[in-house]
Structures are given as C-alpha cells and as structure tokens.
Amino acid sequence: MDDASSQHEKIREHFQQSASVKVQTLELNAGNIIKATQLIVECFQSDGKVLICGNGGSAADAQHIAAEFMNRLRGGLERPGLPAVALTTDTSFLTAYANDIGFDGVFEREVLALGRPGDVLIAISTSGRSRNVVLAVQAAKRKGMRVLALTGEGDLAAKADIAVVIPNRDTQYIQESLLTVEHVICAAVEDAMFGKA
Numbered sequence: 001m002d003d004a005s006s007q008h009e010k011i012r013e014h015f016q017q018s019a020s021v022k023v024q025t026l027e028l029n030a031g032n033i034i035k036a037t038q039l040i041v042e043c044f045q046s047d048g049k050v051l052i053c054g055n056g057g058s059a060a061d062a063q064h065i066a067a068e069f070m071n072r073l074r075g076g077l078e079r080p081g082l083p084a085v086a087l088t089t090d091t092s093f094l095t096a097y098a099n100d101i102g103f104d105g106v107f108e109r110e111v112l113a114l115g116r117p118g119d120v121l122i123a124i125s126t127s128g129r130s131r132n133v134v135l136a137v138q139a140a141k142r143k144g145m146r147v148l149a150l151t152g153e154g155d156l157a158a159k160a161d162i163a164v165v166i167p168n169r170d171t172q173y174i175q176e177s178l179l180t181v182e183h184v185i186c187a188a189v190e191d192a193m194f195g196k197a
Helices: 003-045 057-070 091-100 103-114 131-142 171-194
Strands: 050-053 084-086 120-125 146-151 162-165
Touching: 003 050, 003 120, 003 146, 003 162, 003 171, 050 057, 050 103, 050 131, 057 084, 057 120, 057 171, 091 103, 103 131, 120 131, 131 146, 146 171
Parallel strands: 050 084, 050 120, 120 146, 146 162
Antiparallel strands: none
16 A cells, blocks of 8 residues: 555544544434533523633633634624633733642632633533643532533543533544534524524
C-alpha cells in the first residue's frame, strides 16, 4: 500500500470511528439532550444566564457555546442575544488567581461571584475528572444553580443535574461528539424560544 493509500485509509477510519461514536452518543443521550435544552430554555425565560467552563479544547467549546447563544447559531434568524458567559476568557483574572492562589479554584471563584439561583452552569470535561470543573459544579450547587455536564466517562456526570456522557475514552472522539451535542442543544434552544429560521 503506497503512502497516499495509507493516508486515505487512516482518514476514512477516523471519520468512521467519529461517526460511530456520535451515533452511540445519540442512542444513549437523546433524552438527556432534550432535558438539557429544556433546562436552558427555562433559565433564559426566567431571566437567568448560562455560565460555561472547561479546560483546553473544552475551554474553546465554552467560548463557542457562549458565542452561539449571544449571537445566533443559524443565519436568517433574527433574535436577541441570550446571556451566556464563557468563564475561560478573562486571562487577567485566570492568571492572577492561578498565580496567587492556584488553578484548581479559578472557575469556582467565578461561579461564586457571578452565579445566581436559577442560572445554569455548563461544565465541560472530556475526562470527567477536571478538578477545577468539579469545584465549579460544587460552587454552582451552593449558589442554587442547575448544572449540565458535557463529559466523557468520568465522575462529573454523577455531580450534575443532567449529564450528556460520550461513550468513549479517546479525547478527540469525545470532543468531536461534544461539538455536535452543543450545536444540537443551541439549535433546539433557538427553536424553542424563537421558532425555526
């Protein structure tokens, strides 16, 4: 097999595996995705906000979700912004707190300062074990917030009100499936609140 054929086969295998994980995610989580949508719609309809946190690729996902809610997911749909904040974007705070106190509490501190009863925390962790995300979840519970976990197979799911768990241990496939879940939730929230574009 030549190099081009070998690369083509590797690409095909990745796409097929990614698609397989997404189908498994749908089969295991469709009900919880519906519940997650309802939770977020109720939050926004009650003048609450969504706070979102995660590390690395999950930090990028937090920003992505916040952008979809604040702006819009789909073109052609004119709607007001929905209050969503990625807790991953304030580098001055994050680096100050991590330097002065430690990285474990960065999201916890933001949740305690910004969260209110009725708000929702979306906690994203591919491992399900990120210490700073777990502490943020515990802080959200103390503040009377609801928690949606988007995660791989770890302990985080048990700490949330609703969890969407990707049935895989490979970070790249978890992240690819989470992006699909995030887009589905954002689209469903838009449909529920503003109708279809």
